Amino acid sequence: MKTAKSSGSARMQSLRRLPRERVAGGLTLRFLPVPREPYRVCLLHEALPPFSSTPALYHRFTSEFVFVLKGSATAYLDGRRARLRAGDMFEIPPGMQHQFVTRRSGVSALSLFSPPLDPRKPDAFPGTDAGTGARAAKDAIKLERA
Numbered sequence: 001m002k003t004a005k006s007s008g009s010a011r012m013q014s015l016r017r018l019p020r021e022r023v024a025g026g027l028t029l030r031f032l033p034v035p036r037e038p039y040r041v042c043l044l045h046e047a048l049p050p051f052s053s054t055p056a057l058y059h060r061f062t063s064e065f066v067f068v069l070k071g072s073a074t075a076y077l078d079g080r081r082a083r084l085r086a087g088d089m090f091e092i093p094p095g096m097q098h099q100f101v102t103r104r105s106g107v108s109a110l111s112l113f114s115p116p117l118d119p120r121k122p123d124a125f126p127g128t129d130a131g132t133g134a135r136a137a138k139d140a141i142k143l144e145r146a
Contacts, residue, residue, distance in 0.1 A: 011033070013033065015030060015032075015045055018030040018031070018032065018033075018045075019031075021119065023054070023055065024054075024055050025048070025052050025053050025054050025055055026048060026049045026052040027046060027047070027048050027052070027054045028046070028047045028048075029044050029045070029046055030044065030045040031043075031044055031119055032044065032045060032110075034116075040114060040115055040116060041112055041113060041114045041115075041116055042112070042113040042114075042115075042116035042117045043110065043111070043112055043113075044110070044111045044113070044117075045108065045109075045110055046108065046109050046110075046111055047106065047107070047108045048073065048100060048102050048106055048107050048108075049102065049106040050102050050103065050104055050105060050106045051102060051103065051104075052101075052102050052106070053099060053100065053101040053102070054098075054099055054100045054101075055099070055126065055127075055129075056076070056097060056098070056099040056126065056127035056128055056129045056130060057097070057098065057099070057124045057125060057126060057127050058094075058095055058096060058097045058098065058124075058125055058127050059092070059094050059095075059113075059123045059124060059125070060094055060095065060123055060125060061094055061115065061123050062094060062113050062114065062115060062117060062123045063091060063092070063093055063094060063113070063114050064091070064092040064098075064111055064112070064113050065089070065090075065091050065092075065111065065112040065113075065114075066089065066090055066091075066092065066109050066110070066111045066112075067088075067089045067109060067110045067111075068084050068085060068086050068087065068088045068089070068107060068108075068109045069086060069108045069109055069110060070086045070107070070108050071086065071102070071105040071106050071107035071108060072084060072085045072086070072102070072103075072105050072107060073100045073101060073102045073107040074100070074101045074102075074103075075090075075098065075099070075100050076097075076098065076099045076100075076101070076130035077090075077092065077096055077097070077098050078096050078097050078098075079097070079130070081130075084100075084107065097127035097128065098127070099127065099129065099130050101130070
């Protein structure tokens with residue numbers, strides 16, 4: 001069997017060695033290395049511990065595609081409640097407010113963003129908390145090195 005000639009070499013990295021960014025609510029993000037060109041995407045590993053919630057937010061320009069790796073969470077997508085489990089996939093289009101809440105188990109997921117997020121200035125804006133109805137604080141979506 002003939003195979004096509006490769007245009008590059010495979011790169012392997014350990015997720016554990018990538019730097020973590022911490023967001024309010026206990027959410028940690030790891031930006032996975034994906035070349036900007038020709039892909040125009042950003043790939044993140046996201047982890048939310050048990051009994052936590054992300055800040056409510058939305059993206060103005062970015063679509064987010066989420067694949068749940070393990071655990072479970074409740075998602076609030078534009079006010080609609082959805083239960084998420086390992087193996088679930090869903091899309092969050094630009095402008096859709098979203099928030100995630102965990103109970104006894106935490107949750108981890110891979111999220112693909114297109115166009116790519118800039119970690120220095122992410123396309124993330126405060127939304128309204130699904131539980132309290134309060135507006136999320138502007139600094140709730142600020143990234144901090146973990």
